Amino acid sequence: MSWWADRSIFAKIVTVLALAFVAGVGLCGVDGAFFANLPGPHEEFGPNTFIGTIGAFALVLSALGLVLTTVAWLLSPPVAHIRRKDPESENLLDSPDDEEKSD
Amino acid sequence: MIPIGSHPAWHPVLETVAYAAGYAVFRSVRSRQGDIVSEPQRWTVLAAAAVGALLGSRLLGLAEQWPTVLAAWRAGRVWALLLSPGGKTIVGGLLGGWLGVEIVKRMSGIRRRTGDLFVLPLCVGIAVGRVGYLLAGFADDTYGKPTNLPWAIDLGDGIGRHPVQLYEILFLILVGVLLSANFRLPEGARFRIFLAAYFAWRIAVDFLKTQPLVHGLNMIQWACVAGLATLGALYFNDERASRRKAVQHVVVG
Numbered sequence: 001m002s003w004w005a006d007r008s009i010f011a012k013i014v015t016v017l018a019l020a021f022v023a024g025v026g027l028c029g030v031d032g033a034f035f036a037n038l039p040g041p042h043e044e045f046g047p048n049t050f051i052g053t054i055g056a057f058a059l060v061l062s063a064l065g066l067v068l069t070t071v072a073w074l075l076s077p078p079v080a081h082i083r084r085k086d087p088e089s090e091n092l093l094d095s096p097d098d099e100e101k102s103d
Numbered sequence: 104m105i106p107i108g109s110h111p112a113w114h115p116v117l118e119t120v121a122y123a124a125g126y127a128v129f130r131s132v133r134s135r136q137g138d139i140v141s142e143p144q145r146w147t148v149l150a151a152a153a154v155g156a157l158l159g160s161r162l163l164g165l166a167e168q169w170p171t172v173l174a175a176w177r178a179g180r181v182w183a184l185l186l187s188p189g190g191k192t193i194v195g196g197l198l199g200g201w202l203g204v205e206i207v208k209r210m211s212g213i214r215r216r217t218g219d220l221f222v223l224p225l226c227v228g229i230a231v232g233r234v235g236y237l238l239a240g241f242a243d244d245t246y247g248k249p250t251n252l253p254w255a256i257d258l259g260d261g262i263g264r265h266p267v268q269l270y271e272i273l274f275l276i277l278v279g280v281l282l283s284a285n286f287r288l289p290e291g292a293r294f295r296i297f298l299a300a301y302f303a304w305r306i307a308v309d310f311l312k313t314q315p316l317v318h319g320l321n322m323i324q325w326a327c328v329a330g331l332a333t334l335g336a337l338y339f340n341d342e343r344a345s346r347r348k349a350v351q352h353v354v355v356g
């Protein structure tokens with residue numbers, strides 16, 4: 001397996017964030033489907049209940065996280081490549097075990 | 104005529120249920136059949152599929168609504184449109200996810216074909232999601248054209264329409280059952296057959312929908328044509344490669 005594929009921690013985070021994004025969509029949907037007709041003043045767009053607020057937070061945070069993690073995932077191979085070319089930083093940052101795993 | 108009405112709030116709920124159901128089926132199929140790639144490689148493929156599908160479904164969804172996007176661009180509120188919910192398409196998700204996986208596989212040196220495990224989860228997920236589209240009614244642009252057929256549905260305007268979402272659910276059940284049958288196929292063939300069948304189906308069924316056309320087809324149908332052309336090119340490429348391999352085998356032998 002190549003070194004790039006071994007960076008599966010990024011892939012796991014991206015997948016979990018994508019699931020959180022979808023869960024956020026669902027919570028907003030539940031909020032809209034079941035609680036849109038609650039008594040009291042409502043804005044046209046926006047959460048009606050605590051569920052909707054959690055859903056909106058999940059949507060926004062997971063979307064931000066998805067963008068950042070995907071960028072970090074894509075940048076990790078060139079960054080690591082540059083780091084490996086510099087022997088001093090390799091000695092400081094990489095253990096011999098990591099080097100073996102990356103081959 | 105069957106009264107359905109329009110319940111747009113159910114759309115995101117069922118969209119989430121669809122993803123959850125698809126993921127549950129994926130885990131079940133994977134534990135039953137095993138996997139041809141390692142755990143880290145599967146995570147890599149899943150993540151690439153998720154990101155590619157999110158981007159692809161949104162991009163094609165916007166392309167599908169090109170008159171609205173054009174109007175928003177002229178009015179200087181294109182960002183509001185980009186950030187608004189809705190406007191996602193299954194075909195864009197499939198094409199984006201497929202492209203994302205192929206790019207990441209090439210970058211990470213994964214040679215195996217990883218799509219077969221996704222066939223049944225996709226059938227289940229899309230079918231459940233289609234219930235949401237059906238309930239969304241006029242809020243979603245995927246409703247059918249008027250018809251006098253006895254199974255026509257009324258979305259609230261008193262006009263009978265083709266239940267195109269129900270047609271698709273039936274199609275997905277058929278494809279899911281056929282492709283789950285225990286016959287031998289080359290690695291990755293089930294996924295490619297599923298894609299080809301789904302693209303061909305969408306080209307046909309989208310003639311029953313009311314969407315803006317470009318040279319006789321809507322944007323989703325054009326995307327399906329592109330997908331089918333790519334699959335055809337890949338098929339002939341594989342055939343040529345296997346013929347060459349067979350000739351080499353004979354020459355060496």
